[in-house]
Amino acid sequence: MTDDKDVLRDVWFGRIPTCFTLYQDEITEREAEPYYLLLPRVSYLTLVTDKVKKHFQKVMRQEDISEIWFEYEGTPLKWHYPIGLLFDLLASSSALPWNITVHFKSFPERDLLHCPSKDAIEAHFMSCMKEADALKHKSQVINEMQKKDHKQLWMGLQNDRFDQFWAINRKLMEYPAEENGFRYIPFRIYQTTTERPFIQKLFRPVAADGQLHTLGDLLKEVCPSAVSPEGIDGEKKNQVMIHGIEPMLETPLQWLSEHLSYPDNFLHISIIPQPTD
């Protein structure tokens, strides 16, 4: 029998094969070879692309290098979204590897945040964690932790150390025995079809009658368009995707939150149009 813990490992060790190519307008001294990399789904682009940066910088003139940014099919990629989320949301229906274009010029100020250093990623990551724990435990767990525990969470993510990360993170996934789950489920729902970056609301894992809320309950409540009318031919219009899979709508939300959350402790749910093939 498979242990629920294996889900955590599968989630953590999810990888997206990616092909980085330099944007054609970038001026290079010689031709830049594409760069192939397995990106951890749970990490952040700017955290794991040092090698990419180094690779392309070798062929560039020093003065032409400014802050690196990435783009996929014309969409600038937000570094503060987990990689898996970006892929699910934008590219899940396209063929692998994922083709990402690398830019060093014309930073799209309107679309992206600057990422001056890894400290910025750490700050963003920790603030997400704190927000998630505020929802789950009124911040009690994260606030009781020591500085070194916070550091260990971050170092675990940065160095891709599953054990190091989960040794601490499991405390964030606990809840009092007398409750049936967290206070609120930290989640964000993303849709490519709307302007709004994401939906985030207060939602409890357990209904007033003691029934466990499911993924379907959540969507019905906060994003009915994702699940409601089915197409004319009876086909689903949308895919509901987390970590590249489509959990059944009957899946209890609490379980999802414990097992399929990203390291920032949020469930990042992508709603994408059903591919038409």
Add this chain to the structure above:
Amino acid sequence: MPASVLWAVDLFGHVYTLSTAGQYWEPCRDTQLEFKRVSAVRQCCWGIAADNQVYVYVCASDVPIRRREEAYENQRWNPVGGFCEKLLPSDRWPWSDVSGLQHQPLDWVALPSPHWEWESDWYVDENFGGEPTEKGGWTYAIDFPATYTRDKKWNSCVRRRKWIRYRRYKSRDTWAKIPSKDDPKQLPDPFNDLSVGGWEITDEPVGRLSVWAVSLQGKVWYREDVSYPNPEGSSWSLVDTPGEAVQISCGPHDLLWATLWEGQALVREGISRHNPKGSSWSIVEPPVAENGIMHVSVGVSVVWAITKDRKVWFRRGINSHNPCGTSWIEMVGEMVMVNVGLSDQVWGIACEDRAMYFRQGVTPSELSGKTWKAIVAGRECDRSHSGSSSSLLSAGCFFGDEVRGSGESSAPSDTDASSEVDRPGPNHPHPADSLDSSRSYKGNPALGPRPGRPTAGAEEKADKAEGPGGEPRSGPVCAPAELPWTNIDLKEPRRVPGHSTPGLPETPGLPSLGLLPLGLEEPYGADDHPLWAWVSGGGCAVEAHTALKWFSAQSGLSPAMQTLAPPVTPAQTAAWRKQIFQQLTERTKRELENFRHYEQAVEQSVWVKTGALQWWCDWKPHKWVDVRVALEQFTGHDGARDSILFIYYVVNEEKKYIHLFLNEVTVLVPVLNEAKHSFALYTPERTRQRWPARLAAATEQEMNDWLALLSLSCCESRRVHGRPSPQAIWSVTCKGDIFVSDPSLDLEAPEHPLPCDQMFWRQMGGHLRVVEASSRGVVWGLGYDHTAWVYTGGYGGGCFQGLASSTSNIYTQSDVKCVYVYENQRWNPVTGYTSRGLPTDRYMWSDASGLQERTKASTKPPSPQWTWVSDWYVDFSAAGGTDQEGWQYASDFPASYHGYKTMKDFVRRRCWARKCKLVTSGPWLEVAPIALGDVSIIPESPGAKGSIALWAVSDKGDVLCRLGVSELNPAGSSWLHVGTDQPFACVSVGACHQVWAVALDGSAFYRGSVSPSQPAAQLHKCLPNAAPGPGPLTEAAPTPLRWGGYRAVPSVTALQLLLPWALLSASPAPDALSQMFLCYPEGTRAPPTPVPPSLRPVAHPVDASGHLLAVFLPLGGDCWYHIPSPSKQRLKQVSVGQTSVYALDENGNLWYRQGITPSYPQGSSWEHVSNNVRKVSVGPLDQVWVIANKVQGSHSLSRGTVCHRTGVQPHEPTGQGWDYGIGGGWDHISVRANATRAPKSGSQETGAPLEEACSGPVQC
């Protein structure tokens, strides 16, 4: 912690219990009686019923309460007739007691009360000092009273034999009236109050209790001889008092308080082990002269009291030396009574609403607790009839009816407490606190529990000195009275003005009052909370971690029973879960399969943990040196993790290091050390050298961090993860730490087995003394405190957290053990025994060996994990016996000690003990409630079906067989008691269900024909010459049959009428009838009568004359075949594998039972195999593993090494030599789960003899 119960009586005299695991009051089974008072301890509850008689309710247990009656048959030899009953005039009676002074024919021995029944007829005891007499039980002597021997000699002129008969207490789980057969003049006048306690004073006899009572005339009575084997006691004796007592309370230990009519309290002094009745009374004045004490309740070191104005008081400064205490402190609340239970926890019944409250926050450091919290548990019957009073009546509900009936007649109870209570009646409804209003508490915490105040903890500190000021009594104290609507209507006129606490919201219930028909016609709707009259918490264990469900209103859901979680939860079988697993697998395939050659974005860098530790250096002189330690972890090319532990040290100012590859480490073991938090790392090499790397951390936390990390690294490098294999080998160290090793295939290979120093052991959370496993995954353990535990299938716990631990199946586990110090004294002619010894003597306060100084003050618990839970007390149970003060005498140190003083004894010692407790966690659940001394699970092949045989010996020596044990229910369902004629110490069940056991006297017993379907014994053994029927079956005569004589069962005649044609076989019901079968011949017809379904017709033997045969099955002891121990040795342990039987004696000799054949399963003789053995475990392959006492190169402190017997073959079952494994410090091993045969040849040749051996009486 098993569930225990709180006992209470409601205003109508109905007795209810509330379990610590439950959330409903359950009516006491015996519903006929109404009670005034109850006083409970764990095993029983005493009560005074409305008929003023005293009753005792003994809780049922799987182990019967049995008592042995004995009588001696004495004979003298005369030249004419040989031995005969004709004795000399100067001789004793032909039938006598053991001394010979008392005439005691068998039929003079009567049952002491109607609550007892005979278990069997009289039979001869064949056991003589651990040896069978084989001569009809006769023992011989030159003359009375002399020394008796087994053998008849030329000068044996007299002989005697012992007849024994067991009686059994039958009135369990019911109220049994205490017979009042005393002299009518002495007969106590009706009792007014009663209190049970004193179980901590001494445990001789087992389960001894002090039962005190107060009569209506104010006299105090003590019940003599109440103990576990004599639950009713023998008689009441009067204890003089300086005044007329009203009420009495007896604590678990030596506290006993009573109240006097005049309002003072009486305190009993001088209660001790030797004088549990105490010697004198002192008087304690009430806190306020005008309001005398009305009620007291005492615990171990607390006294609570209620004065006549209903105020609650706490007595300060109570302890064993000062049972009177120092001063009173007023507490919040107005109560009619309070009761102190186990661990000084307190319950009370509030004055206003008769609701029950629990004192929260009572801890050893804060005995007065913090605040009162209302228990809002409903009654079982309330729940089943959800609220509608009409349906309640029409359904003829038990509760509804009784309430009505007794409400009308309202059996008056003449206790002072309840006499002042408003009687329930149609015109005077109670200030009932409905469940609804309890819910409103919850919703509005500002209202708080009734008599308490939100700030109770702080304000209660007010001392008596501050006086009973007006503030505490008015206002918040009474505030709750405003809550229920009935108060507003009915109680308001009696209230002191100003009680309507401002700020209290208008109660939402008020408007509903108008809607209700004044609440008068149905005063006791099902929503009413019970109105309590009395509570007793003496059997109710509440501890800090106990999660009680008493305080919240119930949902309609039935309370979840605390059972072993099945390994598969519904969530795990759900479709959504399967789908997620499947999709994740597909995702990995899709996104990774073809891209494995891609570079990883994040390299698996070396991960390092460093720290400062101490290291027990390798060179002489050995000492702890400060070292830096670094763990480097990396991922190899094959993806496996590996780690290296570096230990950097400085020697002669030169920096050096040693390193250990963690994939070579075989075990990481915490070392018992009072001063250091240390652990040892073994590799095969270091195991052979008996020199582990020892490291010590500055704090326990630091050590646990390192242990958890290193252990995880070791497991990762060996890819060991999750639950151990069902065939795993389990062991326990002398520190109580549990280790498990998954056996490799070649561990038991006939040729070139895996050397056992290469076995990898990992630690499992928890604390045990003994662990026993079976190949079907059932694992049981026993704690130092004899608690039985069952393995839940989890892993981790203890110091292992994070991923080294499973998230579920880990529970809190606690253990208690004693620490001993010895007080030594030497005699000198002037002063007698003093603590001044000779210069060469041992320390006057020392450890058992006398080599180490140990004073009471300086002795610490064994490790920082343990905390003291008692004070020092004299241990009277030391081997060799003690005198009244616990002293043991000897001619000199260190000689053998005895419990009485002789002229030659110049030194003496006594043992002081102190209990300490450890709380940890691990994958273990308690199997309540019987404490065990030993346990054994059948070693069988993994594919075996059916229930799993599990045998145990209770800590009192009862042999027990667990029913219903299976993979899915490893804890089993209930115990079946297996009778024995003497207490047993050890039991072992072999693969063919053959059971061997060791009695406390050191002899062995074999129990044949135990089969899976009849776990305790197979009873259909055809007897050759049974008594002809259909006469009274009780007439059956004894025969010399080894399998036992014919035992009559008390109600056999009734049975005979009931069950023609029935051959009764053993049923799981542990009563006498089931141990018997009877049968009628073909052709004999009796009126057809239904046979109870629990009984199974089997066969119908007929004798030659065609008479029906009545066949009685041997009871209890006779199924045990007595096997003498090896000459001059007392056995202490036995272990049975497939066919091999090994036993261990008290001197460390290991014996193999020779000559076991299918037709002679008990074997012929003991063959000496080895000495130097502490524990033996024989597995299903007849493999033999032991814990050796000492092995070459081991150090004095590290005794206990795991050893494997080599060369064990079917034709050479005793093997050739030993292979040494991990050690020292190991205490216990169980290889009984490992049925893994080596895959190669060799097994073929072992097959045949085993099969042969398995046919016949030793059947598989």
